[in-house]
Amino acid sequence: xxxxxxxxxxxxxxxxxxxxxxxxxxxxxxxxxxxxxxxxxxxxxxxxxxxxxxxxxxxxxxxxxxxxxxxxxxxxxxxxxxxxxxxxxxxxxxxxxxxxxxxxxxxxxxxxxx
Amino acid sequence: xxxxxxxxxxxxxxxxxxxxxxxxxxxxxxxxxxxxxxxxxxxxxxxxxxxxxxxxxxxxxxxxxxxxxxxxxxxxxxxxxxxxxxxxxxxxxxxxxxxxxxxxxxxxxxxxx
Numbered sequence: 720x721x722x723x724x725x726x727x728x729x730x731x732x733x734x735x736x737x738x739x740x741x742x743x744x745x746x747x748x749x750x751x752x753x754x755x756x757x758x759x760x761x762x763x764x765x766x767x768x769x770x771x772x773x774x775x776x777x778x779x780x781x782x783x784x785x786x787x788x789x790x791x792x793x794x795x796x797x798x799x800x801x802x803x804x805x806x807x808x809x810x811x812x813x814x815x816x817x818x819x820x821x822x823x824x825x826x827x828x829x830x831x832x833x
Numbered sequence: 834x835x836x837x838x839x840x841x842x843x844x845x846x847x848x849x850x851x852x853x854x855x856x857x858x859x860x861x862x863x864x865x866x867x868x869x870x871x872x873x874x875x876x877x878x879x880x881x882x883x884x885x886x887x888x889x890x891x892x893x894x895x896x897x898x899x900x901x902x903x904x905x906x907x908x909x910x911x912x913x914x915x916x917x918x919x920x921x922x923x924x925x926x927x928x929x930x931x932x933x934x935x936x937x938x939x940x941x942x943x944x945x946x
Contacts, residue, residue, distance in 0.1 A: 751933050762939040763877075763926070770933055809876060813933070820867070821928075821935055823876045 721746035721812050723824035731830045732800055740795040740827050742784075742810030749815035752793040754784055757826075758806045766808075769793065770815075780804070805831045835861040835929045837938035845944045846917055854912045854941045856927030862907035865930040868900075870923050871940070877926060883910040917945040 722745045732738060744750060754766040767778025774786040784795045793810060810824040836859040846852050856866055864885045869877040881902050882890040889902035899921075901913040914921055922945045928935040 753934065755937075763937040765934075768934060815933070820879065820882065822879075825876045828874075 721750065721814060721822045723810050723812050723822050725808075725810055725824035725827050727827045728825070729828045729830070731832065733832050734802055735799045736831075738795070738797040738800045738804075738829070740808055740810075740829070742793045742795065742824060744791050744793065744810075744812045746791075746812065746814060750812045751815055752784075752786060753811040753813075753821070754778065754782070754793070754795050755809045755811060755823075756806045757809065763809070766795070800829070800831050802831045802833045805829060835859075835863070835931050835936040837927065837929050837936050839925075839927055839938040839941050841941060842939065843942045843944075845946065847946055848918055849916055851913055851915045852917055852943060854914075854925055854927075854943070856910045856912070856929075856938055858908045858929045861929060861931055863910075863929040863931070864907065866904060866910040867928045867930065867935060868902060868910070868912050869926040869928070871926060872923055880912075914943065917943070919945045921945050 724743050726741045752769040755763045756766050757763050766782050767776050769776045769786045777783045782797050786793050808827045811821045813821045838857045840855045866883040868880045870880050871877045879892050880895045883902050883904040885904045891897045904910040924940050926940040928937045
């Protein structure tokens, strides 16, 4: 079975600071990787996803993530955060060829201070 | 993608009663839907996989007699929380599986008094 760990539980940044949220997964086979965002009081939204190809993927709102297979990592980055990025961020993985069952990480709460 | 709705968005019920939550796939015929539970300040935990026309597959530790799932059509799955107790209060989220990913509904906040 796959598992996902997010090392940062709560991150506080000032506006314009750079962001990197760590995500590591554990699974022996090929995986699909996702980052979701949940703004306060709202439902999950997909930020970006990786299936195959270029390991650097770009998502919405200026976010990007890099898949490093050798490190089993899929870290999320943004060069300059805004107050509106305050939210909870979830890394998720499913096994390629599986039936779409997704395992979520524990989430990282990002607080951006104006 | 897929557009997913849930009804109701919020429900408050008394302890001992049953509550039904609907999950609809509005633009896609979904053979597979998923039900998650999210406790405050925690991640989503998969409860069960709902398969159209067959019995749901429950995750370890989830009581199938307490959380009844019915996937009677390709656009509707329902989750019924039977004999609800305050510890069942949570945020319940459904999703539709399509291709390699899932598309999530807006969630239902259940409060059991």
